[in-house]
Amino acid sequence: MKAAIVKAPNSAPVYGDFAEPVARDGLIVVDVKASAMSNLTKARAAGAHYSSDGQFPVIAGIDGVGVTAQGQRVYFARPEAPFGALAERALVDARRCITLPDGLDDATAAAIAIPGMSSWAALTERARFQAGQTVLINGATGASGRLAVQIAKHLGARRVIATGRHATALESLKRLGADTTIALEPDEASLIRAFAPVFHEGVDVALDYLWGTSARVLLIAAARASAQPVCFVQIGSISGDEIALPGAVLRAAPITLLGSGIGSISLPRLCAAVQGVFQAAAPARLEIATQAVPLSALAEHWTNARGEVRTVFTIGSGQ
Numbered sequence: 001m002k003a004a005i006v007k008a009p010n011s012a013p014v015y016g017d018f019a020e021p022v023a024r025d026g027l028i029v030v031d032v033k034a035s036a037m038s039n040l041t042k043a044r045a046a047g048a049h050y051s052s053d054g055q056f057p058v059i060a061g062i063d064g065v066g067v068t069a070q071g072q073r074v075y076f077a078r079p080e081a082p083f084g085a086l087a088e089r090a091l092v093d094a095r096r097c098i099t100l101p102d103g104l105d106d107a108t109a110a111a112i113a114i115p116g117m118s119s120w121a122a123l124t125e126r127a128r129f130q131a132g133q134t135v136l137i138n139g140a141t142g143a144s145g146r147l148a149v150q151i152a153k154h155l156g157a158r159r160v161i162a163t164g165r166h167a168t169a170l171e172s173l174k175r176l177g178a179d180t181t182i183a184l185e186p187d188e189a190s191l192i193r194a195f196a197p198v199f200h201e202g203v204d205v206a207l208d209y210l211w212g213t214s215a216r217v218l219l220i221a222a223a224r225a226s227a228q229p230v231c232f233v234q235i236g237s238i239s240g241d242e243i244a245l246p247g248a249v250l251r252a253a254p255i256t257l258l259g260s261g262i263g264s265i266s267l268p269r270l271c272a273a274v275q276g277v278f279q280a281a282a283p284a285r286l287e288i289a290t291q292a293v294p295l296s297a298l299a300e301h302w303t304n305a306r307g308e309v310r311t312v313f314t315i316g317s318g319q
Contacts, residue, residue: 003087004060004298004313013060013086015298021083021091028068028094030076034110034292035064035085037302037311039236061085063113064315065106073100075109075278077271086295088316096267098275103282111290111310112147116277117270119148119207122233122260123155124276125269127205131156134202138218139209139238141169143288143310146176148207151277153177154284161198163214169308176287184214195221199230206232212239219245223253231256 001020004013023029041062063077064085074097079090100109119137123129135152139145141164152160153176162178164170170181180198185191191214199222206222208215211234222230232255250257262270280286289309293301301311 001088002295002315004084004295005057006060007057009056012302013298015296018057018059018083018087021080021089023069023091026094027080027091028097030064030066030068030074030090030092030097032064032066032085032087032090032315034066034106034312034314035061036110036114036290037313038062038114039238040114042302055081058082059084059087059090061087061090061313063110064090065100065110066090068097073106074098075100075113075274077113077274078267086298086313086315096271098271098278101278101282104278107290107292107312107314108281108288109278111143111312112277112281112286112288113274115142115144115288115310116147116151116281116286117273118144118209118235118260119151120155120276121265121270121273122207122235123152123205124273125265126233126258126260127207127231129155129157129205132158133204134159134161136161136163136198136203136206136218137209138163138206138214139236140164140173140178140181141166141308142209142238143308144236145209146173146308147277147286147288148209149173149176149178150284150286151280152207154280154286161203163218188213188217191217192221192224196225199225202228203230204228206230208232208234209236210239211237211241211243213243214239216243216245219249219255219257222255223249227253229254229256231258234259235261 003018006013061084076092083091135157140162161180163182295313
């Protein structure tokens with residue numbers, strides 16, 4: 001079968017032929033129709049993500065949409081290695097399959113699953129979010145952050161504050177539900193002054209997709225300005241893997257610092273979060289920009305994705 005094959009660590013996958021998976025012991029074969037590219041997909045393919053097992057050769061792709069042997073259209077996650085989702089067929093634990101709503105097309109379902117899950121799980125599983133709370137989303141102009149704005153509003157946030165570096169993209173978030181936007185200035189002092197008023201007014205949950213300098217400054221600003229509890233949930237590290245955080249920040253204010261991702265939340269709960277996103281997609285009118293391309297165009301699109309647009313590889317009859 002045709003697949004996106006990763007032959008060694010830190011190498012891009014190549015389009016080629018790979019052995020067919022065979023169903024066994026609770027593992028089913030799914031005919032794949034669509035699979036989206038994400039930062040997580042790329043990191044695991046390179047062997048650079050903390051959840052990677054270092055097995056090569058392997059088929060790239062951690063989730064997708066397909067059809068079972070019984071004709072059921074499903075979303076599936078974490079195929080059994082070495083059979084990833086970017087292939088004509090994948091080997092999947094039946095417990096990791098979610099039946100798709102009829103009104104949700106393959107490409108949108110594949111595109112929305114992981115970025116939508118990231119904020120849904122962070123809010124419901126880690127932050128224990130309650131309707132009426134205020135949510136700050138640090139790094140809201142990418143695909144995941146844009147969905148986070150919409151999901152926070154859908155779940156009942158009283159106020160949503162969005163940060164980002166791109167002025168036009170930041171302004172567009174107001175249409176999606178952001179009540180306040182903050183430009184991420186490169187100067188730390190200016191950024192602390194920008195964050196101060198929102199923390200004085202009160203922030204209950206902060207979702208962080210960036211880490212790096214902006215997360216450090218955000219935590220310092222929260223410690224200086226806020227007397228109410230703030231739950232800070234770290235989700236992504238686009239701006240850097242490490243920060244130098246003064247210990248006094250965590251002593252000076254009631255800040256809870258958590259992470260959200262594979263390992264901190266069980267896979268069944270992550271799947272439940274994805275299901276929540278799918279069920280909310282129509283009533284909440286969740287929006288995500290997608291670019292559908294055939295898997296045979298893998299080489300052209302693997303390294304050229306834009307953060308706010310989800311590249312979805314279509315497979316089999318979808319090509």
